[in-house]
Amino acid sequence: DQQVKQNSPSLSVQEGRISILNCDYTNSMFDYFLWYKKYPAEGPTFLISISSIKDKNEDGRFTVFLNKSAKHLSLHIVPSQPGDSAVYFCAASETNFGNEKLTFGTGTRLTIIP
């Protein structure tokens, strides 16, 4: 039972354009959502998070949108840069207390075309 889904395994975007990565979830108990970026041979790196009381959180070029009624979140990267090429995972947990397991999506490989 895949509780967090990323339906696009890959995405290619021109440098300078907007990258939009999508994520859906099924578990209504999820209350905190995170995006991670992963390069080969490295651990995932935290990008940005959002709690369920908000519908938007912004940090520099990265913005996460949450539509709780649709159980959907998205990550927007503007403008996209070549260094953004990586695998992006969305993850969810039931709290933001730092003591909960994360449930991960299957990942989307983003390629930024120069």
Next chain:
Amino acid sequence: SAVISQKPSRDICQRGTSLTIQCQVDSQVTMMFWYRQQPGQSLTLIATANQGSEATYESGFVIDKFPISRPNLTFSTLTVSNMSPEDSSIYLCSVGTPGENYGYTFGSGTRLTVV
């Protein structure tokens, strides 16, 4: 956020042997998490390790196969026992930081290949 040192970074092991992976955190943390990423798959939680108590294992993972130690608040080990080629994966440890805009920090991972 915390900084995690994980080792080894990679290893190639014979089937039937065991490998112990270590994670050292630069600050005291209550819980440490161990994940596995099989080739082409997502990250899956193996177990949660509290200091001074038995680790809590997720469905499909057992202590005999993945024994975990947590001797203090900054260190943990995961052993992959009696390895088979199906255990070839990336293994990662993680710790959490409470509060919004903080994520869970991951070690750099151990890439295990069983031959």
